[in-house]
Structures are given as structure tokens and as C-alpha cells.
Amino acid sequence: xxxxxxxxxxxxxxxxxxxxxxxxxxxxxxxxxxxxxxxxxxxxxxxxxxxxxxxxxxxxxxxxxxxxxxxxxxxxxxxxxxxxxxxxxxxxxxxxxxxxxxxxxxxxx
Amino acid sequence: xxxxxxxxxxxxxxxxxxxxxxxxxxxxxxxxxxxxxxxxxxxxxxxxxxxxxxxxxxxxxxxxxxxxxxxxxxxxxxxxxxxxxxxxxxxxxxxxxxxxxxxxxxxxx
DNA sequence: TTGTTTCATTGCAATATTACGATGAAAGAT
DNA sequence: ATCTTTCATCGTAATATTGCAATGAAACAA
Numbered sequence: 001x002x003x004x005x006x007x008x009x010x011x012x013x014x015x016x017x018x019x020x021x022x023x024x025x026x027x028x029x030x031x032x033x034x035x036x037x038x039x040x041x042x043x044x045x046x047x048x049x050x051x052x053x054x055x056x057x058x059x060x061x062x063x064x065x066x067x068x069x070x071x072x073x074x075x076x077x078x079x080x081x082x083x084x085x086x087x088x089x090x091x092x093x094x095x096x097x098x099x100x101x102x103x104x105x106x107x108x109x
Numbered sequence: 110x111x112x113x114x115x116x117x118x119x120x121x122x123x124x125x126x127x128x129x130x131x132x133x134x135x136x137x138x139x140x141x142x143x144x145x146x147x148x149x150x151x152x153x154x155x156x157x158x159x160x161x162x163x164x165x166x167x168x169x170x171x172x173x174x175x176x177x178x179x180x181x182x183x184x185x186x187x188x189x190x191x192x193x194x195x196x197x198x199x200x201x202x203x204x205x206x207x208x209x210x211x212x213x214x215x216x217x218x
Numbered sequence: 219t220t221g222t223t224t225c226a227t228t229g230c231a232a233t234a235t236t237a238c239g240a241t242g243a244a245a246g247a248t
Numbered sequence: 249a250t251c252t253t254t255c256a257t258c259g260t261a262a263t264a265t266t267g268c269a270a271t272g273a274a275a276c277a278a
Binding site: 134136161163185 | 265266267268269270274275276
């Protein structure tokens with residue numbers, strides 16, 4: 001039905017899925033990469049950098065903000081977005097633990 | 110429109126997004142975790158382990174297979190799925206490089 | 219042969235995501 | 249005050265994803 005039955009999975013499984021969604025669209029990957037590149041914060045010239053319309057960028061920024069991976073500071077008429085390093089680190093811990101499962105496993109077939 | 114304009118992003122950005130989609134659903138996370146846990150391959154008792162219908166599990170397995178993260182060996186009437194360690198490692202290299210962006214960046218706001 | 223088991227595929231409904239035009243809100247400039 | 253700039257939000261259309269009942273295919277058992 002298109003409904004993720006989150007109650008039938010562990011908290012960890014749901015958390016990984018939610019975090020992975022942040023990277024599951026190239027526009028959000030591009031946004032994050034650009035925010036890291038221009039480390040001295042940056043505003044909505046993301047719209048110029050990436051070739052999507054302003055409401056679309058704004059929507060992607062909102063999702064990343066909801067996850068806590070980025071934060072936005074209002075500066076006059078513009079808004080300065082940047083990575084929340086603390087949240088990024090927390091996310092990385094969870095994702096890395098998942099990705100490193102192979103270290104404990106043995107090859108089979 | 111719901112259309113990811115992949116031609117406007119870099120090859121790397123699209124690759125990260127495609128790989129991240131593998132983990133963007135708790136059922137696929139659960140499948141991968143179970144395959145790692147039962148490292149001596151395992152078949153479709155994933156249907157019993159996870160509480161989803163057989164066609165649904167089969168569909169998720171297909172997606173993971175398309176990405177190359179798992180492979181399936183037919184054994185009589187059953188199919189034995191397991192992680193493709195080589196592909197997993199390649200995926201991990203790409204994802205880790207993306208996640209480690211913060212190591213080169215400096216905090217801003 | 220007929221039945222059974224296991225899994226893939228088809229077909230469809232429900233829901234989620236993505237994209238953008240139009241509009242609104244807030245801050246500056248004039 | 250009006251105009252402009254910048255961004256958020258609303259509304260809606262297009263597309264993608266998820267889930268499962270029904271069915272099909274392949275291997276095995278009788």
C-alpha cells in the first residue's frame with residue numbers, strides 16, 4: 001500500500017531508514033556537498049548552484065532541517081544554511097555501525 | 110512531478126542517492142541485517158523473520174539484487190540469498206567518503 | 219500423472235515523493 | 249508609503265514506492 005509499517009521493525013532499523021532517506025535523492029546529496037564545500041555557511045544561492053526551482057530547493061532544505069542535519073540562520077532577507085556538525089556526527093555513528101556489519105561477518109556463497 | 114532529474118547531477122551524486130535508497134526502507138535494512146547475522150546464507154524464511162507478505166519480501170530482495178548488494182543461489186525449490194561482500198565493500202567506500210566530508214570541513218554557525 | 223513447496227511475477231490499490239507555479243511573509247531600500 | 253529581494257508555504261500534477269492477492273514457474277515427492 002505504500003505504507004511503511006514502522007511498528008514491525010526495530011527502532012534502529014527505522015532510524016537507519018529515515019537517515020538514509022536524506023541521501024536518497026541526488027538534490028539533497030548535492031545540497032549537503034555544497035554546504036560542506038562552502039563551509040562558511042551559505043544561503044539560497046543553492047538555487048543557482050543546483051538547477052531546481054526555488055520551492056523545490058526549499059522543500060529539500062526543510063527535510064534536511066527536520067532531520068537536524070542542517071540548520072538555518074535568518075540574516076535580513078536571506079537565510080544562511082549550514083551543516084549541524086554535531087548531528088552529522090551522530091548520524092555518521094549510526095550509519096557507520098550499519099555499514100561496518102561486514103567486518104563481523106564471514107563470506108558464504 | 111516526482112521525477113529525479115538525474116542528468117543535472119554528477120555521477121557521484123546519483124550513485125550515492127541510488128545506494129542510499131537500498132537503506133531507505135526498514136524492511137531492506139532488516140533483510141540485510143538478517144543476512145549478515147545468519148552469515149551461512151539463508152533462504153526465504155525472511156518472510157517469517159520479517160512480518161511482510163512473500164511478494165513484498167521478494168520485491169525488496171529484487172531491489173537489493175539489482176543493486177548487486179546481495180546474490181541468490183537456487184537450491185532445489187528454495188533460493189539462498191546472501192550478501193555480496195565485494196559489492197558491499199565497494200558501496201561502503203562510496204558511502205563512507207560521503208559521510209566523512211565533515212573531517213575536512215570547519216564549523217561555521 | 220497429481221500434489222506440494224518455494225519463490226517470482228503480474229496487476230492493482232494506497233500512499234509517498236518530487237517538482238513547480240502561485241502566493242504569502244518578512245526585511246531592506248527608495 | 250511602495251518596491252524589491254529572499255525565502256517559505258500552499259496547491260496540485262506527475263511519478264515512484266510499497267504492499268499484497270492472485271497467478272505462474274520450477275523443483276521435488278507421491
